[in-house]
Amino acid sequence: MSNSVITSILHPLRIGKHIAQYPIVQGAMAVRVSGANLAGAVANAGGVGVIATLGIGLDSPYFDKRKRKSFFTANKLALIDELKKARNISPDGVIGVNILVATKDYAALAQTAAAQGANIIITGAGLPLSLPEYTVDYPDVALVPTVANVDSAQFLCQTWQSRYNRLPDALIVENCQMIGGHFTQCEQADTPGFSVATVISQLRDYLEKHIGVMIPLIVSGGICDRSDIDCMMQIGANGVQMGTRFITTLECDADPRYKERHLQAHATDVVTVPSPVGKPSRALGNLFTEQVMTDSSTLEGRCIANCLEVCLFRDKRKTYCLLQALSQAARGDVENGLIFSGTNVSNSKRMMSVAELMAELTRSPNISHEGDYKYSEVN
Numbered sequence: 001m002s003n004s005v006i007t008s009i010l011h012p013l014r015i016g017k018h019i020a021q022y023p024i025v026q027g028a029m030a031v032r033v034s035g036a037n038l039a040g041a042v043a044n045a046g047g048v049g050v051i052a053t054l055g056i057g058l059d060s061p062y063f064d065k066r067k068r069k070s071f072f073t074a075n076k077l078a079l080i081d082e083l084k085k086a087r088n089i090s091p092d093g094v095i096g097v098n099i100l101v102a103t104k105d106y107a108a109l110a111q112t113a114a115a116q117g118a119n120i121i122i123t124g125a126g127l128p129l130s131l132p133e134y135t136v137d138y139p140d141v142a143l144v145p146t147v148a149n150v151d152s153a154q155f156l157c158q159t160w161q162s163r164y165n166r167l168p169d170a171l172i173v174e175n176c177q178m179i180g181g182h183f184t185q186c187e188q189a190d191t192p193g194f195s196v197a198t199v200i201s202q203l204r205d206y207l208e209k210h211i212g213v214m215i216p217l218i219v220s221g222g223i224c225d226r227s228d229i230d231c232m233m234q235i236g237a238n239g240v241q242m243g244t245r246f247i248t249t250l251e252c253d254a255d256p257r258y259k260e261r262h263l264q265a266h267a268t269d270v271v272t273v274p275s276p277v278g279k280p281s282r283a284l285g286n287l288f289t290e291q292v293m294t295d296s297s298t299l300e301g302r303c304i305a306n307c308l309e310v311c312l313f314r315d316k317r318k319t320y321c322l323l324q325a326l327s328q329a330a331r332g333d334v335e336n337g338l339i340f341s342g343t344n345v346s347n348s349k350r351m352m353s354v355a356e357l358m359a360e361l362t363r364s365p366n367i368s369h370e371g372d373y374k375y376s377e378v379n
């Protein structure tokens with residue numbers, strides 16, 4: 001991506017009852033890489049700011065490391081704190097909460113997020129077949145599942161329609177070839193004609209013919225600049241979700257060493273490693289990923305919070321403790337922790353504020369006399 005010119009005006013993104021000025025969703029990033037600071041700043045700048053809940057309570061005062069059970073209460077209380085903090089930063093912006101379906105406290109966190117004023121709940125790592133049940137008392141909370149292909153979108157829509165007479169307020173579509181963090185294996189993506197553009201067009205077709213409702217489609221993975229955004233709009237997306245590019249912002253909640261590691265990284269540093277959730281994941285290569293790929297039994301650590309419904313580490317002593325690996329990196333140990341990253345990592349050239357990044361991404365195109373597109377300073 002990233003070779004074309006600016007071709008479009010960006011339209012606001014409506015998700016359920018909530019309207020973001022720009023069609024840019026900041027991807028959730030665990031553990032505490034996207035907390036209140038980043039989410040609040042993005043919401044303030046006109047995008048959708050998203051708080052990641054995986055392990056949110058881990059380094060909070062609510063978690064007593066000697067009592068694993070306190071982890072779930074800690075997650076809830078820490079989420080309440082982060083939502084309040086984000087809302088203070090952005091009283092009127094659109095703020096979302098991301099919850100992994102694969103976690104044990106997914107239902108409790110969804111209820112908490114809805115009750116505590118999240119505008120949107122976005123889910124990852126699994127199909128949220130029962131999600132509407134958890135937010136039934138909060139009809140204004142928009143529900144946005146992440147899907148990898150048309151089959152999973154279809155199954156989800158059919159299930160929600162028959163069980164709850166409800167549809168998703170938007171769908172996030174993974175570009176499995178580029179996305180940072182977990183992704184659904186996509187062997188077919190290398191086959192000519194099978195790409196995120198194909199998935200978007202198949203989804204549009206399915207939604208038009210079988211559902212008859214316009215559901216916004218948001219592409220996630222590999223998007224780093226305005227021309228990428230325009231590309232996604234041209235293939236029929238209504239919005240984009242960007243994670244990696246937001247890591248190198250001043251407001252990102254991770255340790256400065258984590259951000260610095262991203263600034264220095266090249267595309268060739270990105271590797272695919274197995275994860276205890278049973279999916280492949282994309283990350284920056286380091287000592288940790290080398291150990292995972294050679295012999296993960298040499299890795300130190302234990303299951304610290306029993307957080308996942310199914311965990312290869314806890315159940316089979318395979319791979320590693322996801323929470324510990326992600327949080328270690330985010331707190332600055334960039335050799336011994338897991339640094340999720342998308343393939344576009346080398347496009348982050350310098351640290352900037354969220355406002356500056358959003359301005360760069362959203363400047364309006366003007367057509368010059370030569371017929372070239374040029375940025376305008378106003379929007």
Ligand SMILES: Cc1cc2nc3c(=O)[nH]c(=O)nc-3n(C[C@H](O)[C@H](O)[C@H](O)COP(=O)(O)O)c2cc1C
Binds near residue numbers: 223
């Ligand atoms: C450091 C990092 C952590 C992530 N954590 C989560 C997460 O907790 N939940 C989730 O659904 N997606 C997670 N993702 C995926 C992002 O939300 C987003 O979809 C992805 O970063 C988009 O691809 P890009 O990084 O190429 O922009 C993570 C990605 C990164 C880079």
